[in-house]
Amino acid sequence: MxxxxxxxxxxxxxxxxxxxxxxxxxxxxxxxxxxxxxxxxxxxxxxxxxxxxxxxxxxxxxxxxxxxxxxxxxxxxxxxxxxxxxxxxxxxxxxxxxxxxxxxxxxxxxxxxxxxxxxxxxxxxxxxxxxxxxxxxxxxxxxxxxxxxxxxxxxxxxxxxxxxxxxxxxxxxxxxxxxxxxxxxxxxxxSEPTVAAYLSKIMNFNRSGAVLFDSEGTWSVESGHDELATTEIRQLLSAKQLELHAQTAGPQIMTHKIQGEPYLIVYEPAANTNMMLAAFAPEDEIYGSLSIYKTFFYSLSILTILVIILFSFGLYRIIHKPLKTLMQAFRKVEIGQMRFTLKHRNDDEFGYLYRRFNNMTETLDNMVNVVYEQRLLGQRSELKRLQSQINPHFLYNSFFVLQRLIHSGKRDTAIQFAGYLGRYFQYITRDASDEIALLEDSLHAQAYVDIQSVCFDEHVSVSYEAVPDAIKRFMVPRMIIQPLIENSFEHAFEKQLQQGFLRVSFAYDDEFVVVNIDDNGNQLADEQLAQMTARLEQGTHQMEESTGMINVHRRIRLKFGETSGLQLSRSELGGLRIQIVMERKEVVPDAQAPHR
CATH class of the missing domain: 3.30.450 (Beta-Lactamase)
Structure with a gap:
């Protein structure tokens, strides 16, 4: 219960x-x-x-x-x-x-x-x-x-x-x-006409009638225009003569259908003779005056329904519609839309709520702008730090490699290597836009791969696919591929004795653009992969080797939304697979949206 x-x-x-x-x-x-x-x-x-x-x-x-x-x-x-x-x-x-x-x-x-x-x-x-x-x-x-x-x-x-x-x-x-x-x-x-005329006064209805007859059915006097009804009623009462005489004294009433229409019959045997008198009429004529009750009831029912409909419509306009508008406004706030105002025609409780809501969204919008700008400045600062942060090991190792090439007389290779270094340092030291085309970022990453290929000599093989034409102009945050490739060279190939293999590929559909970076490093345990994935989702900076990885993950999510970012898994090559997943529908923060 x-x-x-x-x-x-x-x-x-x-x-x-x-x-x-x-x-x-x-x-x-x-x-x-x-x-x-x-x-x-x-x-x-x-x-x-x-x-x-x-x-x-x-x-x-x-x-x-x-x-x-x-x-x-x-x-x-x-x-x-x-x-x-x-x-x-x-x-x-x-x-x-x-x-x-x-x-x-x-x-x-x-x-x-x-x-x-x-x-x-x-x-x-x-x-x-x-x-x-x-x-x-x-x-x-x-x-x-x-x-x-x-x-x-x-x-x-x-x-x-x-x-x-x-x-x-x-x-x-x-x-x-x-x-x-x-x-x-x-x-x-x-005088049968006189008797019939007298009987016709018993019921004063259009289709009423009366019949006077004897118990043996040898004679009858009838009034009314419906001969079929008169004959059928007389036969009905004659057949029930003994039963009717045995009933309690006084007129009796019964209902009988004639051709599907109910007739009301009033009958009584005579007290001193063997006659019986019966009068009849269709029920709808007899009880026609009662239709006013049905009319009244149906009218009241219709009026009640109209009142309920009008009342419901009034409630909808007065209460439900303003509440629905307020709920929709809260849903907009939930997805980050702040630049709108609610208007109410009346100065009532909803008018007060709307005004307070507008004040709240204005305050939240200002706060979001401040937080967003601070976050954006932080991201840019971190990007600048990454750009300015040149791994010392990578720097002096590159110069040692250049020295070795010159000393060994490999003049063409040394010139080519110097060109790689020039393009690389030009890109990371250039103060340009925060977003570039995917093709341009891929070329920078490819320059880094070319440098490392010379540094690692023939110890690492690289398969670098070209960017498909359909996504070459797809705008991405600066420097999202190179830090991930750098992670593979530093943590997969430096301590690996066997031949290293790196593969960079691209995929796309109507919803997402994906950059795949696979290596065959044998130093990555399953527990370490799980920890990296967890820390990546938490956004922690405690994972030193993944600082650049976290930065890329954050910037991608900031631009493309929560469905985008980095995804870590075991590569079919045996090492780490890093997937850069970017939704093709860019998320625009409310702080940057124009006023509506």
């Missing part, structure tokens, strides 16, 4: 200030965003429940009205049938006069009219009188007895019967049991 805590702390601590500030903003905004999300969902859910409850109440109200209305009509039919039966039983059809028939029809008519106008759902009220071979209705009046309708309506309705695409509520009545024609039937025809 502690390790995990340390890892988290370390991870957070390693992040940038901008990342931490943005993370802090997210920590502040996220709880508010979550709270808004919860409140929005709660509000939407409460509205959803209120909408569903309103739909339940509406459907229940309409269902109760329809159920009660049909039950009342049925009861009125029965009561009227009982009253009519009293007059019907006294009829003697065989001896009945036309006047008596008219009087009977006149007695039946008010009953039919009273039933007809008792409900707006009644289209027509009919009395089927087989004893008088007559059908009497409020609309058509008296007409021939309709035996087909009589047979269809003989059984009591439940409460509605469909006959010839018409809906009826009937009340059959038998006056005596010994005669078939003693039965008469009172019936009302239901």
């Amino acid at each position: 502690n390790q995990l805590s340390r890892l988290i702390t370390s991870f957070i601590g390693n992040q940038s200030i901008l990342s931490k500030l943005i993370a802090s903003l997210l920590l502040i905004v996220t709880p508010l965003y979550v709270f808004n999300f919860i409140v929005t969902n709660i509000g939407a859910e409460n509205n959803r429940k209120e909408i569903e409850q309103a739909l339940r109440n509406s459907l229940q109200s309409y269902n109760n009205i329809m159920d009660s209305e049909f039950l009342r009509i049925q009861q009125m039919l029965r009561n009227s049938a009982l009253d009519i039966a009293i007059a019907h039983v006294e009829l003697d059809a065989a001896n009945l006069t036309h006047m008596e028939k008219s009087m009977f029809f006149g007695e039946v008519g008010p009953y039919l009219s009273r039933i007809q106008y008792s409900s707006r759902f009644i289209k027509d009220t009919t009395a089927l009188l087989p004893l008088l071979d007559t059908t009497q209705s409020t609309i058509a009046g008296l007409r021939k007895f309709d035996s087909g309708l009589f047979e269809a309506l003989r059984l009591p309705s439940k409460p509605i019967i469909r006959q010839d695409d018409q809906l009826f509520i009937n009340a059959p009545f038998v006056t005596t049991s010994d005669r078939k024609d003693s039965m008469f039937i009172l019936a009302v025809q239901i």
Whole structure:
């Protein structure tokens, strides 16, 4: 646990200030965003429940009205049938006069009219009188007895019967049991358009609908323009009739997809009849008002994102960008660039930091200039010392060799040797530029090799390659090859009895120029080579025999950078290999750079 805590702390601590500030903003905004999300969902859910409850109440109200209305009509039919039966039983059809028939029809008519106008759902009220071979209705009046309708309506309705695409509520009545024609039937025809128009008011949506149907699926009254949805919902509820009747009393709600679109269905079985009323509409229409919550939430989300973006941009401009500029300035200082200033538009904390930074770089620049100039003067002084320092042994030995040549009568060799000495001393005593072309420094080193070749007679063989044309004009510090060749003659060949061999070669590519100096000296042990390499890297002056070598190493690094300098290794000839490695991209110290 502690390790995990340390890892988290370390991870957070390693992040940038901008990342931490943005993370802090997210920590502040996220709880508010979550709270808004919860409140929005709660509000939407409460509205959803209120909408569903309103739909339940509406459907229940309409269902109760329809159920009660049909039950009342049925009861009125029965009561009227009982009253009519009293007059019907006294009829003697065989001896009945036309006047008596008219009087009977006149007695039946008010009953039919009273039933007809008792409900707006009644289209027509009919009395089927087989004893008088007559059908009497409020609309058509008296007409021939309709035996087909009589047979269809003989059984009591439940409460509605469909006959010839018409809906009826009937009340059959038998006056005596010994005669078939003693039965008469009172019936009302239901006005389906009126019922459909009434049902259409349950849900006031563009694509809403309602359906009233019986449990046996023999009839239905439908409202709405979507016949496919109406038919599918009626079939769905009819198939689940027993299950739906077993549910808890009261309107129920279910969701059903029709052609991939979810519909909300509110349904309830009638309490006193075998009917069921269902109303439906697409969910997007019912819950369309809830979209304001989504719109509000999405708007707030977009606003939150914009605030975070603007805040992040503001942080970037106010904090991150000035910090980044300051970090880049420090990186410039790390690589030695001092001649620049930072500017800040506002007089705030960063303005103060920038001013103090500018003062610091100015001070450092002055100090670097002083140190660099002192170092440069020291290097030049050391170079002058090397130029003026002529090895006494080399000096008098050269004159002894010249004397020997003259004494032995080798006049041409003596003249040539004197020319070598002249060129050599002319070069080292000349006060010229600190830098020369590689070809010129190589010629000086070659003059030294020519002198030593005469001094050592045939004891040392030399292979000195010409400088390639591509690097002849490559500018190098003065006198970098000759001190290294001198080191080989002094420490490799003076005490060596066998034939000595010295090789000077050149190599180059796009990045570096390399001068290789190899000898076959057998006096160099591996431990001594390692010590020389270590002291060369440390720049110590304790290695007397390598004073010139250290000087060359320092001057090369001063001009070409840390990737350049001398590299010591075991030569394939058996002795020491000295490589002068110089990067072709010259390093310019900041103290010498122009003001920017």
